[in-house]
Amino acid sequence: MARAPTDPRWNEPGLLVLASLAGGPKHGYAVIQDIESTSGTRLGPGTLYGAIARLEQRGLIEAVSGGDDRRRPYRITGRGEEVLAQQVQSMGRFVTMGRRRLKLRPV
Amino acid sequence: MSTSRLRWLVAAYPPSFRARYGAELVAVVEDCPPGWRTAYDLARGAAEAWVRPVFGGDAAESLRLRLQATVCSVFVAFSASLLGAAGFTRSVDDAPVPGLHHWGLAAFRISTDTIDAVAVVVAVAGLAFWARLVRQAVRQRQRRLVALAAAPPVIVVLWLAVSALMGLLARHTVGHQAKLPPMDWWEATGLVSAFVVYAAVTVGAAAGCVWCALRALREARASFGELRWGVAVGVVVAAGLLVEAGASAACFGLVVVYGGMDWPTILTASAGLGMIAGSSVIASVSSSRGLSALRT
Numbered sequence: 001m002a003r004a005p006t007d008p009r010w011n012e013p014g015l016l017v018l019a020s021l022a023g024g025p026k027h028g029y030a031v032i033q034d035i036e037s038t039s040g041t042r043l044g045p046g047t048l049y050g051a052i053a054r055l056e057q058r059g060l061i062e063a064v065s066g067g068d069d070r071r072r073p074y075r076i077t078g079r080g081e082e083v084l085a086q087q088v089q090s091m092g093r094f095v096t097m098g099r100r101r102l103k104l105r106p107v
Numbered sequence: 108m109s110t111s112r113l114r115w116l117v118a119a120y121p122p123s124f125r126a127r128y129g130a131e132l133v134a135v136v137e138d139c140p141p142g143w144r145t146a147y148d149l150a151r152g153a154a155e156a157w158v159r160p161v162f163g164g165d166a167a168e169s170l171r172l173r174l175q176a177t178v179c180s181v182f183v184a185f186s187a188s189l190l191g192a193a194g195f196t197r198s199v200d201d202a203p204v205p206g207l208h209h210w211g212l213a214a215f216r217i218s219t220d221t222i223d224a225v226a227v228v229v230a231v232a233g234l235a236f237w238a239r240l241v242r243q244a245v246r247q248r249q250r251r252l253v254a255l256a257a258a259p260p261v262i263v264v265l266w267l268a269v270s271a272l273m274g275l276l277a278r279h280t281v282g283h284q285a286k287l288p289p290m291d292w293w294e295a296t297g298l299v300s301a302f303v304v305y306a307a308v309t310v311g312a313a314a315g316c317v318w319c320a321l322r323a324l325r326e327a328r329a330s331f332g333e334l335r336w337g338v339a340v341g342v343v344v345a346a347g348l349l350v351e352a353g354a355s356a357a358c359f360g361l362v363v364v365y366g367g368m369d370w371p372t373i374l375t376a377s378a379g380l381g382m383i384a385g386s387s388v389i390a391s392v393s394s395s396r397g398l399s400a401l402r403t
Contacts, residue, residue: 027131028131028134028135029134029135029138029139032135032139044144044145044147045132045135045139045149046132046148046152046153046155047148047151049128049131049132049152050152050155050156050161052128053124053127053128053161053163056161057161057163070131070133070134071131
């Protein structure tokens with residue numbers, strides 16, 4: 001599947017949010033904590049909700065109905081999983097190529 | 108920066124964004140460590156949400172919100188351009204500037220005639236919507252909507268009363284002379300202070316009218332058909348503002364080249380021109396986004 005021009009790129013907060021939600025539904029602050037623990041990047045609330053709004057608009061994530069309006073959890077959709085998988089494969093090819101050229105041992 | 112102050116930054120987001128994500132965003136802000144980094148992130152997020160707006164809900168509601176945002180943005184841009192046009196016209200025409208002749212005068216007339224025509228279009232379209240809004244509000248006994256719809260005319264009447272008072276004050280102080288009479292320090296300070304207060308009242312009245320009108324538009328939940336007409340009017344307004352901006356810039360350039368403007372007048376005229384140009388860009392971008400949303 002070809003990457004749409006609006007899909008998140010490697011360095012975008014949207015991809016970090018997608019990767020976080022691939023591990024299960026989470027609300028906003030839980031996403032921030034998960035991203036910080038896994039990637040060392042701390043997203044601010046403005047950056048996080050900018051990314052969430054765009055991902056939701058493109059149908060890559062969706063709000064889980066019910067529960068507290070202030071702590072609404074989000075989950076990744078099927079289309080979101082496809083986009084994330086495509087990005088991860090692309091990154092994998094890049095990492096393989098980089099390791100080969102740098103003559104690093106395979107992990 | 109404290110959490111309570113950070114919550115104020117959430118209020119800087121566009122209304123449609125706040126309606127969808129406002130409560131969640133406030134909750135996350137309360138959980139995050141307060142500080143300038145969070146404040147900067149929120150301010151940047153708010154700016155991005157205004158420049159690249161996102162509309163939630165299903166496809167129909169998302170389109171309705173997009174069209175509503177276009178109508179609101181064009182209305183704000185038009186109101187700002189009126190203020191800019193007032194500043195530009197007064198600074199160029201009140202003197203009148205000696206360099207204002209031939210092509211410069213023609214450009215000036217195109218600029219003023221265009222904003223007059225655009226104002227008529229907005230007034231006719233706005234009054235039609237306003238009449239529908241008042242009927243709906245009165246029928247359904249929506250007191251808040253009645254108050255919001257009634258506020259702009261009341262504000263305009265009050266502003267006209269203040270303007271009349273200012274006119275009397277100016278006539279008493281300056282009379283009908285072309286130049287200001289000699290004044291002592293207290294008289295000059297009083298006159299300048301009165302002018303600054305009047306300018307602030309004018310900007311405040313315009314902001315109050317615009318705020319009430321936009322609030323009423325959102326609360327009345329204008330239908331898709333009404334908003335589609337609103338976008339069509341917005342395209343006309345945007346085209347008019349572009350013509351006005353071009354003509355004003357040409358007039359300003361010619362007047363500056365041919366001379367006759369002192370530095371304070373150049374500053375006032377360029378501030379007015381900047382507002383007109385900025386408004387025309389905002390109206391054009393928002394109208395084109397509304398049009399492309401209608402096409403898809």
